[in-house]
Each structure stands twice: as C-alpha cells, then as structure tokens.
Amino acid sequence: MANIVFNIAKGQPVEYYRRVKGNDPTNAAFVVVLLASSGLVSDATMKDYDTLSAVLAGASNEATNTGYARKVLTDSDLAALPAPDDTNDRYDIDIADQVWTAVANDGTGAIGKLLVCYDSDTTGGTDANIVPMTAHDFVVTPDGNNITAVVNAAGFFRAAE
Numbered sequence: 001m002a003n004i005v006f007n008i009a010k011g012q013p014v015e016y017y018r019r020v021k022g023n024d025p026t027n028a029a030f031v032v033v034l035l036a037s038s039g040l041v042s043d044a045t046m047k048d049y050d051t052l053s054a055v056l057a058g059a060s061n062e063a064t065n066t067g068y069a070r071k072v073l074t075d076s077d078l079a080a081l082p083a084p085d086d087t088n089d090r091y092d093i094d095i096a097d098q099v100w101t102a103v104a105n106d107g108t109g110a111i112g113k114l115l116v117c118y119d120s121d122t123t124g125g126t127d128a129n130i131v132p133m134t135a136h137d138f139v140v141t142p143d144g145n146n147i148t149a150v151v152n153a154a155g156f157f158r159a160a161e
Contacts, residue, residue, distance in 0.1 A: 037112030
C-alpha cells in the first residue's frame, strides 16, 4: 500500500484547496477520514472510487473507535494558498497535523489509511457528494492515547510533471 491520488481528483486538489480557502461555495470544506486496517481494498481498486460513499460501500470501513470522528477543515483551518514552486516545477499543498484525542482500541481496532476529501456543501451533502482526493498509509493501533496524523512533511498533495 502507498499514498495515492483518486482518479476522480487528479489535477483537482489545488483548485479544491482554493475553493475551500475562498469560501466558494460558502460551505466547502476538506473532510479527513480514517479507515480501519482490516478489509482495506488495494490502492489500485481504491483509486477508482469516485465518492466517499463508494469507498465505504466496499470492503473498506471507516474507523469506529471511541475518540475518533471525521475532521472537517474549513477556510479558517487552512493556511494561505502557497505559491507554486517554480524552482522545482511543482505545486505542494498541505493541511495541518490532525489530532484525535484518547482514541481507544475498540470499534474497528487498528487504522490503516487516512483520506483527504472535498465536500462542496457540509450542510446538506452526504458521503455520495464527497470527493475523495488522496489516500495515505496511516498505520496505527489505538491504545487510548492521542493519535496525531502528519500526512507528509512536504504536503498532502504534490502536482508535478
């Protein structure tokens, strides 16, 4: 398993970031979702899913551990949109480290993936309206302590040639 960009989102994360940061539309946000390690489909299968509901309709399951809840990141949670890296001919975007408090080893048990998704309307949408952008290996067995996710030091998404 590795880090992937979902086919539906290829080329889009920078624009989605711009939309969330600019409140366009008003209720746009990123949604961070953890998946249980048991039952995870392969990355080759996962990247073909077009919605969060499709990801969760198969063998992959969202974590249900006590202390876990989805993180909804709005404009105030995102840093200013960075400029492209013209020296290295790429565009990196990032989100802050995510912390879940006192996550128990119950529910689905161990965690295997972290998804960063785009929701254009957090007030009226469903998982069928949430676009999965990236999936990152995030292997952790909760033990009642806090869990901190550092997706990647360079950012959660890199657009490059």
